[in-house]
Amino acid sequence: MTFSIVGRSADGAALGVAVASKFLGVGAAVPAALADVGALATQSYANLAYRPQGLALLSSGVPAGFAVKALIAGDDGPVGHRQVGVVGVSGEGATFTGDDCHPWAGGTAGDGYAIQGNMLAGPAVVGDMESAWLGSASESRLAYRLVAALRAGDQAGGDRRGRQSAALLVVAKGLGYGGTGDVLVDLRVDDHPDPVAELSRLLTMHTLYFERPDPALLMPLIGPLETEVRQRLNDLGHQDADLDEALASWAGIENLEMRLVPGSIDPLVLAHLRAA
Known part of the structure; x- marks a missing residue:
């Protein structure tokens, strides 16, 4: 019912999640991130406990793959319907898709990213997201890389039920508003006919209002x-x-x-x- 990307900036300073879905207020359920720790997305009958649990695991220094396995092993709910992606401060990202997730469902992961989706138009959604992510390595701003990948997935068909909401969460130590926090970007489009485009518009506004000048x-x-x-x-x-x-x-x-x-x-x- 959702497609997302969890990513880390090339310099390792920023971590974040971008997500879209035919679901009201997807940003309230899917993303979680903690500066200098990691980021994750929980979706498809999302287990919201994965968010604090996953970040706690990552804060102990375990790699993303171990964190995913631990989350699934400790889940006494419908694991076959779960989907999760995790990225830590270094190394490979990790993703899991339960066997009972609504098709098309699947994911892919690599150094510093994890991409996953369920009830999608097809595998091209995930494939195009990965291509967009890998092809934007020259973009230093993680928020823009994440949204570019999300846009590629949306253009490939995205959630096969349609569009409704999207969200973006990026954290980096001390880079929040006025240097007083770690939340670099936190944008949500809760109910919109073209949420990914609207999220892109909001990110442009965010750049104007909250980024420091070159x-x-x-x-x-x-x-x-x-x-x-x-x-x-x-x-x-x-x-x-x-x-x-x-x-x-x-x-x-x-x-x-x-x-x-x-x-x-x-x-x-x-x-x-x-x-x-």
Whole structure:
């Protein structure tokens, strides 16, 4: 009833899950992740206890494959209907599909990833997800790699019952909002006719609002650019002799404070200001 990918960034710093399903609020049930520990997806008659149990196993230092075997061995429920994927901070990912999962059902795993799905349009869903994941190795942002793989699965037919929800969870130590937490991205589309596309849109918005700017792209606030920015801020009611203060006043209202660097302006912030 669901297809998902659990993955680790190339540098090992980030871990996450992307999932889609013809199921209301799939993000409330399937994904779990803990920075510097691992990530997992539980689905197909999901056993939600797998989430804390799996992370506890990974935190003890066991590999993903052992964690999966332990979860299945300790499950006194309908194991034949279970499906789970696990990735740790290093090594191979692992996936399990019970013999009684609704067809088509199956999965694949490799270094730093596990992909699985059930009640799918066919094996191409998992195959195309794996190809998209492996083909995006140059993308350093784990969230974008996960969503690209999810999009490939969706385009291959995804859940054969249709579309309803999708979710993305990515963690990395100290890289959450303001550096005060570990949740880098936590986005959910609970009920939507095209949830994977909507998840992609939300991720783009998340990048604008919550990611820090690329230092190489920052534009010094001098000369004509300083004059333009000051005038636009004045027109919007943010007047201050200190241009950084005026910009911060406006950016705080627009939720763009994460992209502020004194003496410079991020191109995305400038585009937002020009459109205001």
